[in-house]
Amino acid sequence: MRDIAEAAGVTIATASRSLNGSYGVHRLTRERVQQAAARLNYRPNRLARSLVTGRSQILGLILSDIRNPFFAEVARGAEDTAYAAGCDVVLCNSDLDSERQRHYIDSLMGKNVDGIIMNSVRALDEAEQRRLASSGVPIVLLNSSAKKIPFSTVCADNERGGRLAAEYLIALGHRHLAHLSGPRHHGNLTQRARGFLQAVREASKDATVRVLHGGHSLAGGYVMARKLFRERPGVTAIFAGNDALAFGVLKAARECGLRVPQDVSLVGFDNVEFTTIVDPPLTTIHQAKYEMGEAAVSILLRLAKGKDRNPEDRVLGVELIERESAMKVNR
């Protein structure tokens, strides 16, 4: 920058003013500076700028695992809107591990990030959560925090999604249900389970539902489904807490010689792209993943502006997508 100031015959202060929008520079001076900048193909050092302004144009994105297509979609939505706003996003895979989450939070804050998106904060104890919330860095969570700690949140109406699945399966005549729900105390999955169970009870006196816990991805669904099929408890329909789990079920079913949906109906949650190409195409609860990323970033950006710092909760609608993995009960 010193170079271009010299080349344009001004001081570095005027150069700075010319390059940024700040008013109060003669039009001709500004043009001279800009030309000099272009000629020397000047690239501003954003670190230096951040050091003085206190803002970094960097957002943190702490997710369980980017290999989960759900998160990939959220990440893309987040990145696109960050891009539009001139921000970069740093990607952090936490595996929901508290150690790793702490590391990232520290690291991000040391970089003066303008905000952080986390899919969950449950791995941290309450004191840490409280400290996080009051650190001054805008934070948005991708599940309903439900706690008295004032984080912003963006999430789908998980409970409603669970209800939708239940009502659908009950309407198809199923009475012996199973629900694969991933790890206990996993925010979103827990809410889906709650909605599902409530709706089943409300809809039918004689329905039974067996709830299994395990991993939250394909492998977990596979393991739980194997267990379920081995014990042959006569369930005719399964609601998987997410599509990855449902894919695991599909795999297990094929291996066990069970046909979906003839032998067992299956409903997932998320509506990831692959639901359309598996066989049978998966009936599932749609949630707006890309839009969640968008929403999270836009909240962060608003918060970072500094005006109003009130947390915001945004809940996105869900919708049953009927495909071919569920059918009327046939016994």
Add this chain to the structure above:
Amino acid sequence: MRDIAEAAGVTIATASRSLNGSYGVHRLTRERVQQAAARLNYRPNRLARSLVTGRSQILGLILSDIRNPFFAEVARGAEDTAYAAGCDVVLCNSDLDSERQRHYIDSLMGKNVDGIIMNSVRALDEAEQRRLASSGVPIVLLNSSAKKIPFSTVCADNERGGRLAAEYLIALGHRHLAHLSGPRHHGNLTQRARGFLQAVREASKDATVRVLHGGHSLAGGYVMARKLFRERPGVTAIFAGNDALAFGVLKAARECGLRVPQDVSLVGFDNVEFTTIVDPPLTTIHQAKYEMGEAAVSILLRLAKGKDRNPEDRVLGVELIERESAMKVNR
């Protein structure tokens, strides 16, 4: 930092030395400083440090689209090794768009990143590529650049993978083949096509292969396959340039009432997780995706160390994974 220096009764310089590893601080002094730091829960400002050291502990990752499971896997490998080395990675989705790539390169360099991983640099013209290569920032590409521009590269042996697919299909008796190859001049896909075509020619005089170009993801494969099936050219086997394309083929086949592999055999490339859960499980060429991310970062880190700045080319092996989407030709 001033605060903890004061609290420990030393100058800020000694504080700095105590907190970093630099030798030459009395053990007791160091301990005092560290305790003070802990007590005031001090968090170093990494931007300030970067400003003076010139290194940022940030890596850039410019990919087409993180929603592609292949890239998600690479990203995870990259992020894990970056994490182990105390680096952050900023995620950039380029869609292979040159404008967006330029933006990210500028932005990353403005942040003094220690290195950049790009899946391809073909969208940039040669002058830009050359400028990039000589910018001083370590760069590694995820395809073989093949150009005289000295980028480091990490990629699978794509040509060999193509050959493997060809030899396999020919051995199964197929003579009327099709290859879905994505966009023209897409580095990796082009190499796979070359290997495939060469091996077909070498293996059989009377084999024909129809090559189609189009998108490089599920939707593209779907469109190409529809076209192919509509024209019914009697092909008995398809080699898709990647698994996403193959999934598109599967979808199109189901819609057209064609059975895989009875009516048409299918081989993919990548071996993403979903190959195991589609029906039929996809026979494909495995490439080490996670390891590519690892390798890319480790090269970057070595280059960033500053010692030897020679570019490095790492090519990872491939392997045919036989599942159920291909069988002996039956006519």
Add this chain to the structure above:
DNA sequence: CTGAAAGCGCTAACAG
């Protein structure tokens, strides 16, 4: 409208 000067938080010579 422009220049001079202070300083963001930290590291790295160079003395002592």
Add this chain to the structure above:
DNA sequence: CTGTTAGCGCTTTCAG
């Protein structure tokens, strides 16, 4: 072993 002093590249008062 520790303190003093520059300065990384930029923004931002405060004067003029």
